Amino acid sequence: MxxxxxxxxxxxxxxxxxxxxxxxxxxxxxxxxxxxxxxxxxxxxxxxxxxxxxxxxxxxxxxxxxxxxxxxxxxxxxxxxxxxxxxxxxxxxxxxxxxxxxxxxxxxxxxxxxxxxxxxxxxxxxVKTRQRQILKPSLLIGDNSISLNKIQEQQIQLVFTSPPYYNARLYNDYKSYQNYLDSMNNTLKQCYRILENGRFILINVSPVITKRAGREFESIRYPIHFDFHKILCESGFYFVDEIIWIKPEYSVPNRIAGYLQTKKPLSYKPNCITESIMVYRKNSPFLLDKNIKAYDKNLKNNEEVDSTNCWYIAPKSDRNHPAVFPEELCAKVLKYYSFEGDVVCDPFAGSGTFGKVAKEMGRIPLLCEQNLEYAQKLKQRGFDEI
Ligand SMILES: C[S@@+](CC[C@H](N)C(=O)[O-])C[C@H]1O[C@@H](n2cnc3c(N)ncnc32)[C@H](O)[C@@H]1O
Structure with missing residues (x-):
């Protein structure tokens, strides 16, 4: 016809x-x-x-x-x-x-x-169904780029971490900024391997400044998140969002004081009240719907929603660790980027805030920490070494 x-x-x-x-x-x-x-x-x-x-x-x-x-x-x-x-x-x-x-x-x-x-x-x-390797809160001690070799591929449903700041804290000793980025790159490659296809990695970073040797030298400020974008993409992740963590001004170092005294143009240095939460997804040959459909359709977040990419959260200080996550930040990340029962990983665990909140929210945390003192404390808090 x-x-x-x-x-x-x-x-x-x-x-x-x-x-x-x-x-x-x-x-x-x-x-x-x-x-x-x-x-x-x-x-x-x-x-x-x-x-x-x-x-x-x-x-x-x-x-x-x-x-x-x-x-x-x-x-x-x-x-x-x-x-x-x-x-x-x-x-x-x-x-x-x-x-x-x-x-x-x-x-x-x-x-x-x-x-x-x-x-x-x-x-x-x-594709065969994968056996779950991690069934309870667990800890890997040592350099994560090596210790994560114990984890089989695609075992993890979410990675959230705050990497060590380049030369901003006592526990670091990188020869150069490039050396720091190379080391981060090794960790990200492991994260890519252990993350399930299509799932998220969130990295909390902010620019750091290295101390100057004397008044006659300039200090160097590194925009770490710009460089992380590059190494995340090289590892096989793609950009999804940037969430801005906004802190109260009283809680951050005062950089504006000099300018307020002199009022001289060019000497302006605003107080930095934000940090980035970089949201990336593991490159996968299917849409996000497939990841969501793997769960019971009744699993939903029914509480209040953060409708913008600005999250207002006060920082937290801790006498045991110099750079801890506020629990509220971990709770939001877990709520929006994982389901109950998921295995979630913080490869730079520090005091283990993410692991603690993850347990409370019904997820199974896997933590990595190379500092033996912090690792010992994590063991005492119920994270079993594997
Ligand atoms: C910024 S802190 C993380 C703090 C953490 N978010 C908390 O709430 O306590 C980074 C941690 O990573 C650890 N670390 C640095 N390099 C590491 C590596 N290659 N493997 C495992 N842990 C590492 C440091 O010892 C430090 O405790």
């Missing part, structure tokens, strides 16, 4: 879809002619490509795609051509070859992602 529409009218999406469903030779010809018309909208042209892809004759489809896939079309239209190649690649090798040629030609990250999604869907029936 041939489905007709007035030749001069702009084809509608509905009409093109109908042509796609009815796979007669004559409809194929109409679709090809239609594609050659000028002044079609991107949506219409893309729909035509989709209907051509649904036809029976693979040779004709291939002939069309191999001619048009490298022509000057909008990327939405090219993506649709690429999708046809993805779907047909398993049945017919010439589509796989064309798919690979398109990938090489366009070097486009959307197409790369489409390819990964498609491959994942093809292989997902073969």
């Amino acid at each position: 041939t489905i007709t529409q007035s030749f001069f009218a702009t084809p509608t999406i509905e009409y093109i879809k109908k042509l796609g469903l009815d796979k007669s030779d004559s409809n194929f010809t109409i679709l090809l002619d239609m594609f050659m018309q000028e002044n079609l909208s991107v949506d219409i042209r893309r729909e035509i490509v989709s209907s051509i892809g649904r036809q029976k004759d693979n040779d004709k489809i291939y002939e069309f795609l191999s001619k048009e896939a490298f022509n000057n079309h909008y990327m939405e239209v090219i993506y649709q051509m690429f999708r046809t190649c993805l779907y047909k690649a398993k049945q017919d090798v010439k589509f796989a070859i064309l798919r690979d040629k398109m990938l090489a030609h366009y070097q486009n990250e959307v197409m790369q992602k489409m390819f990964e999604y498609y491959e994942f869907r093809q292989n997902k029936k073969q």
